[in-house]
Amino acid sequence: MARPAPEALPEGSAVAPLLPDDNGRGPGLHQQPQRRQQRVLRACAVALLVALFGGGLVAVARSYPAGAATARSTLVTARRGAVATDEARCSAIGVDVLRDGGSAVDAAIAGALCVGVLQAHSSGIGGGGFMLVRPPPPARPVLIDFREEAGAAATQDMFVGDIARARIGGLAVGVPGEIAGLHSAHRRFGRLPWRRLFAPAIALARDGFALSPVVHRNLVAIESHVLAAPGFNTTYTDGRGHLLRPGDTVRRPALAASLAEIARDGPRAFYAGRIARSLVAAVRADGGILTADDFARYAPVDREPLESYYHGRRVLTGAPPTSGSVLLNMLNVVEGFSLAAEGPTALSYHRIVEAMKFGAAQRTLLGDPSFVDLAANVSRQISKPFASAIRANISDSRTFALDHYDPEYDILNNHGTTHLSVLDEDGMAVSLTSTINLEFGSRIMDPATGIILNDEMDDFSTTNEKNGFGLRPSPNNKIVPRKRPLSSTSATIVETDGQVDLVLGGSGGSRILTAVLQVIINALDFGMPLDQAVDAPRLHHQLIPETLAVDPLFSPAIAHALAERGHAIAPLNHGSSVVQAVRRLPSGLLHAVSDARKHGLAAGY
Secondary structure (H helix, E strand, O other): OOOOOOOOOOOOOOOOOOOOOOOOOOOOOOOOOOOHHHHHHHHHHHHHHHHHHOOOOOOOOOOOOOOOOOOOOOOEEEOOOEEEOOOHHHHHHHHHHHHOOOOHHHHHHHHHHHHHHHOOOOOOOOOEEEEEEEOOOOOOOEEEEEOOEOOOOOOOOOOOOOHHHHOOOHHHOOEOOHHHHHHHHHHHHOOOOHHHHHHHHHHHHHHOEEOOHHHHHHHHHOHHHHHHOOOHHHHOEOOOOOEOOOOOEEOOHHHHHHHHHHHHHOOHHHHOOHHHHHHHHHHHHOOOOOOHHHHHOOOOEEEOOEEEEEOOEEEEEOOOOOOHHHHHHHHHHHHOOOHHHHOOOHHHHHHHHHHHHHHHHHHOOOOOOOOOOOHHHHHHHOOHHHHHHHHOOOOOOOOOOHHHHOOOOOOOOOOOEEEEEEEOOOOOEEEEEEEOOOOOOOOEEEOOOOEEEOOHHHHOEEOOEOOOOOOOOOHHHEOOOOOOOOOOOOOEEEEEOOEEEEEEEEEOHHHHHHHHHHHHHHHHOOOOOHHHHHHOOOEEOOOOOOOEEEOOOOOHHHHHHHHHOOOOEEEOOOOOOEEEEEEEOOOOOEEEEEOHHHOOOOEEO
16 A cells, blocks of 8 residues: 655755665566567677676665766645746746636646747747646636648648658648647636736746746757757847857847737737748748648647546546546556555556556557547457456566567657646636747747747657657557647546646656556556655656667666566656656645756746
């Protein structure tokens, strides 16, 4: 049984994270003959573990490996409302909105606009996303889908033979949906004026802000582009051919003017006015195909959230084109194992990884439900009997080759996203994920509007090509005009006895699902306080490549035991996925955590 939640701490206090003990038990359900290839992979995995962890294959109990250095997330305690974003300044802006009488949706809108200004590599109004809103009962939850959309001139094989054009340049851009989605949410759930929510982001863009180390690292990665590209070279350089340094002041006056126009005139300013005309011109000048009509026709879509129960707790998450049904599938699978009783052992983690692999296979069946009939697939994925059938195909002693998990990839046989979580004093919860896809999206910044445009076309499937996150193409996610690409996002809200318990979601492309899964398990099964649940080193498996990615801070002894079960171990960048979470304790106090992997800081009051 999971340990009880910790006692409340003074507001803003921090707790040092704890790592799981390693008990390493793992009796096998059944044995099957091992192939020579699997023995070679296991041997290579053990060798790689030695390289990764310096040969120190020892159990790690309640501490990080010797010599490891990592930031620790701050556990913020609040009484009335809390906001967790990637950026401390944006979390504080969201809480100011709550203090002023705004709703959780108001706080989420202000926070998202702020992140788009400060962390332009990961989000902004040139992108799109999803907002899961759980209003106080009896109102029903809703998923607002403001995912980017393919233009009318898009074709199924437009990137065959040149997949790079799906990632950089005008052809990579989908019609942005963020402004339309935020306005749709505000119209129904907002309390403060629309203009009030834009004011902090406008001030930051106009007056300037300190460049964060996170954004600087991403600028360095594309330095030659930044120095040469219009918009970038006047925003992120010193005017003498050098990138700005962390702490230097960044000003985005063109973006401030665009935000002010949208604040005054609403979404029409973005989709039918000066801004739309300028963005279309910028896209087409860089080889793109979007038109003014593509912008004018865009509209957000309301979708009914999916729900299931995990150990008696109600779990709400997104329907397609998000990957929420895959998250529910993985939770249903691991629910049948006694993770809480077993504890965070090698056996528990092996079972979790196997659920990830089956989940990755199920993701290949998803797409945009407006273009593909997904009802049967989704119903099956979230069903308990299907999870039981999957568990029957999991061995406690070994992992399997690709075909065992029955994916439907369309192949021949021969992590720029942000997430924020908000909970207000009335019980309204918001889990919002926004993205421009890869870092700095298409790498087009329209100088006239200051808007950086997405490269969301890379999230579609192109025959025999994998996308920027290494995901292989699946038939239901092929490009069609006006279609929305499949997303790995999994905005999630957990209820206990009708009250919001946990609000969370993540960023990190294909690693979002596995990160959110592990934070839920850490909190609800392993009984970790919220900061420890978020901070704990993670594993990731997406089926292809056939490797288990292991955080270098993960217990070497458990990683070794997983290699002994046949998992081919590869390194996982510690900061490759980021989770923001808010939890209500039984006492009614709130805990909020912004993942230190992105140097975030939550806020509350």
